[in-house]
Amino acid sequence: MQALRTAATGMAAQQLNVEVISNNIANMNTVGFKKQRAEFEDLLYQNMEQVGAQSSDQGNIVPTGVQIGAGVKSGSVYRITTQGTLTTTGNQLDLAIDGRGFFEVQLPTGETAYSRAGNFSVNDQGQLVTADGYLIQPAITIPQNATGITISQSGQVQVTQPGSQTPAVVGQMQLATFVNEAGLEAIGNNLFLESAASGAAVTGNPQTEGFGKLMQGYTEASNVDPVSEITALIVAQRAYEMNSKVVTTADQMLATAANTKTA
Secondary structure, X not given: OHHHHHHHHHHHHHHHHHHHXXXXXXXXXXXXXXXEEEEEEEOOEEEEEOOOXXXXXXXXXXXXXXXXXXXXXXXXXXXXXXXOOEEEOOOOOEEEEEOOOEEEEEOOOOOEEEEOOOEOEEOOOOEEEOOOOOEEEOOOEOOOOOOEXXXXXXXXXXXXXXXOXXXXXXXXXXXXXXXXXXXXXXXXXXXXXXXXXXXXXXEEOOOOOOOOEEEEOEEEOOOOOHHHHHHHHHHHHHHHHHHHHHHHHHHHHHHHHHHOOOO
């Protein structure tokens, strides 16, 4: 009975759906996290009567035919890159991107990764780094005797030093954008890698055309909406239960057919 296999694909699809939703909920408080959505596609159809086939020698056409679907499959898990809420922290090294763009991060392998998480710190050499100690690109070094740090919306980094009334410029932040941000490859630790689907990175200064502006003393919160995620979780649970009910019903029908005795 095809219904057994069809319902099984439905249960597998809803299991994937719940896994994606659970990851969203788990990262509700992750800085710069972008929620994901599972998308599905129907499977191949069995043509028991071809649509548009002739039903008589007089040329009558079958209006709808008989097509039986084989179930559902996962099409993609799509990342939704909408802006998260900007949360004030008061930390002068925290940065949020208001608009398009990603921070550039140098991995230990020498590769360049990209991130929306701007909860930065300085290492033992005064270099601006991520929470994992990865260098921000272009490299920016804060002098040890700096008494104040100012990062403008356009990404210019200035520091105030003892004995000087004029802030000194020590670096310029840059951002990277992509044609298809959803096509970036997530590698964990709030980092993404460029892929063939995302297109090549285009770099530029914040607040220029096509790039967002920087907000010092803020971080970008996750764009996960708890209410919509819980609603989606309930819908997925009900869909899983209904597919499970189909399996039970089909099994009972098979048992009835197997136990039928001819007189």
